[in-house]
Amino acid sequence: MSAPDRSSWEDIRAEVLRRLNTRVWKPGDLIPGETELAREFGCARATVNRALRALAEDGLLDRKRRAGTRVPLRPVRRASFAIPVLREEIEGRGLAYRYVLLKRETAPAPSEIGTAMRLGSAARLLHVTSVHLGDGAPFVFEDRWINPEAAPGVTEAPLERVSANEWLLMHTPYSQGDITFTADAVRTAEAAALAAAPGQPAFVMERTTWNLERPVTTVRQVFAPGYRVRTEL
């Protein structure tokens, strides 16, 4: 009735998915073990394992040693999306990309920046603000602090031409980071650069990254009103 003749782990994944979506296997059910499924599909256990592991990574199955593989009662689905490299995001929409450096200075870290980056006191950072435009219209306003010790050469980088975003991607790896998304009102200081009215709702992305425990950069990106992040499940 079901098992495909030619198996690959993706076929098995698809078939298991079908059984989940058609409720052949219902939430709370224990599904057959890998060995039995391997027999049914006529393949090696490792192949079944690959398929089930992929589904478990998507939150569609719960797997535990000894306990077996179970259909979760309330599947916790995960959404994932690419963190946009702004130039590509903008060009991907068919718009001409332009980037304008607004400010570049070396300054002691304000306390909230120091906290976000878990910096010691009184570190001097590179502070850069800029706008990314699509077809001449402001797309994102960016306020960034960079730790020169973790990004050697950044003080001499040609940030008039290359956005800090891209310069860092090419010159400074990072091993960990965190992102938050918020809706925030456009601030007075940002309004002009964004060609938006202060107080308008804007999508805001804040990121801080570290490389091997050393803080690299923290950035606040304010997207022009109307921006949408879209992804599939």
Next chain:
Amino acid sequence: MSAPDRSSWEDIRAEVLRRLNTRVWKPGDLIPGETELAREFGCARATVNRALRALAEDGLLDRKRRAGTRVPLRPVRRASFAIPVLREEIEGRGLAYRYVLLKRETAPAPSEIGTAMRLGSAARLLHVTSVHLGDGAPFVFEDRWINPEAAPGVTEAPLERVSANEWLLMHTPYSQGDITFTADAVRTAEAAALAAAPGQPAFVMERTTWNLERPVTTVRQVFAPGYRVRTEL
């Protein structure tokens, strides 16, 4: 110098990651092939494959047949986060969860809903609005349309007690969907339920799901001002 004595694919992953973060292998570089790495690490090629595949899934390597494995010039990192089941999201913050059904009616789909769900004309849907509260304070306002044909039994579901969110999770699987995030101004119709002023910036999540090509539900969730989504990289 580097290769751990005892290898597992995670050790190899970690070691490769270290070489990327310390720029032993730089952006644009071609790294050694699986066979050679297997020799270096003293393990089977499949083990190296597992490690490199994991890194490639995170966007930290580019792999192509025949061409080999390359360190991307501009790594496209992906962020992923769990789509919150609201009750758990709220309880996870240590708040008491409460849910209030505001409206429940059967109505023809408005055109924008029909479009989002790719419905034929004149379908009658179940329309539900509700609020989820944490310690009594509005947390999310939810405006949802459900296709009864894809969610049998939903018309009789006790939505006064169980949120449509949870009822659907337990009773109706979905195979695909899309999500968008936006910042939007709180609408007048939502303001009272959210205890927020109209026009305030709010984080908005819109989701539509299908099960095997049949539209299941579309929902707009407006989070109370100040809400933040946070995840790690």
Next chain:
DNA sequence: CAGTGGTCTAGACCACAAG
């Protein structure tokens, strides 16, 4: 303690794309 998933191996063949 026993049964499940987690991992590893050695070998094989295949699919793809660069030269």
Next chain:
DNA sequence: TTGTGGTCTAGACCACTGG
């Protein structure tokens, strides 16, 4: 054409955990 990653296999041992 040829070398690379992608996948599969059959078998093995291990780690965790439920009963």
